[in-house]
Amino acid sequence: MDNVAFIGVDWGTTSFRLWALEADGTVAAFTNGPFGMANLKRSDYGVVLEDSMAKIGIAHDVPVVICGMAGAAQGWCEAPYLPTPTPLYALGSDATKVRGTTRDVRILPGVKQLSPANVMRGEETQIAGLLHHHPDFSGTVCLPGTHTKWVRVENQSILDFDTCMTGEQFGLFSSKSVLSHSMLVDGWSDAAFEDAVNVALEEPETVPRLLFGIRANMLVSEQTAAEARARLSGLLIGQELSATRGFWENRNVTLIGASELSKLYSQALGQIGIAARALNTDEMTIAGLVSAYKIQKERHLCLGAVDVHLI
Template sequence: MSVRPTWIAVDWGTTHLRAWAMDGAKVLAKASSESGMAALDRDGFEPALLDLLAPWDVGDHINVVACGMVGARQGWAEAPYAAVPCTPLGAGFTQAPVRDPRLSVHIVPGVKQDRPADVMRGEETQIAGFLSQRKDFDGVLCLPGTHTKWVHVSAEEIVSFQTAMTGEIFGLLTDRSVLRHSVAGEGWDDAAFADAVTDSMSRPEALAARLFGLRAEGLLNDLAAQTARARLSGLLIGAELAAARPYWLGREVALIGAPALTALYRAALSAQGVAAVRHDGGEMTRAGLIAAHAKLKETAQ
């Protein structure tokens, strides 16, 4: 029995491509591949998408709504940024050039902030998804990931935001720095994480001096790898919370992202007296693409 979507939702990041065959807000089927933006030339996007859609019956014509790095300068077509304050899908869609006459590909705009300079691409769709379920939300969204975003939202608009490279720095330190010797292995240490968050928040200026201590404690005191890794994570997340204090202090906070990661942020925020609610990043992306599709239909009418 063939899948006959009425439109296609696509989440196209740096290292992944995910597509959903949709009928209105209903998911009929899904597919994914490793053909992320970073792996493709400009001419490679359409074939990569067609490969993924091949099992589905798209009829004579179908709308594709795509978010993420597919809209970056190195992506399929550069989508503009809406400038804050703005609604998360505020800048209109960008049409990607296609050869196959059955396809219309609409890329979701990013969001930018002039001062301090900042950009997002992909998270705006998760924010739109969240707001489609919580129109009245007035508070802060934290979207942890490679580049964690802290986003002040009010009256259905993004007011301001701030990016921390915490995830990328954690990855570089654990995979490629001298600390890789100290943090290799499985397991986790909740208490070490919590202590490191507190420690880092109370003296964030000492971070530069604390990281190498993980290596030294490994050499001198056989510090367990799971403790070292949890402490490294806590030091970095603590430093991020210190930098983001104006965002979360005294505000309602919701977390959007991968469950393992939002759990860490919730624990760290909880120690600061902030009760953050967690939302799955994948679900918010799909909800945001559904909101984007609804907006596309509105615009077309």
């Protein structure tokens, strides 16, 4: 581990991912676990971090850069939000130093939008990773997930963004609602998904009543569980696209998210003639962490050497 420059961590609500990184972003080691914010007390964070690094043999003088929910008010150490428009270089220069640790640990800020009110933590680092690889990028970024983000990026800055709870809605409907009885078996139908996307885009106001129709069609028709699951997804994603038209209409879209979910968004956008390219989430997160680390060094915020707190 002699070539490790720093540790990069993506600390989410339910997950924890840690990379030992060389200065150019090469991954020397990786570990993860179910150590998300939802499962931790504030006093647990330092223990989880040090135990995870000991597991892969990281020395005590290696600094750490963290993005995600560890910086939330309910997390380890609050890293205040930066307001839009937000230049992405500010993530590194405005990182918050965690007090009371023997190791140099810094948490990247999230981004907030005042009107209409909105916030993100973690996605901004993935966008910084996109700009790290493509500094001239300008356009729309969609980050599908539990809370999907639609972000307008220009001049290496986040201009504005919106959030849709489509992933959480799908999870609740498919596991907690009456619709769950129609999805006891896994499976998928592209035809059902595409039809549902078209219906939701053309008549988004009909989605609330069409949702119960998914269950009814299982009882009185020959709809399969695969068709039910795909139809639910298509209705929700189609409704989301209808609500976010200003972000994607007459534009190409860059997707950063889990591969299977990004594939569905790409498929839905393709139905309406919108070109979409999908980028790997891990690669963008790592690149964003590397970018923040380098900016800190360039601005003489030398990790492990100087105790400077800009917030």
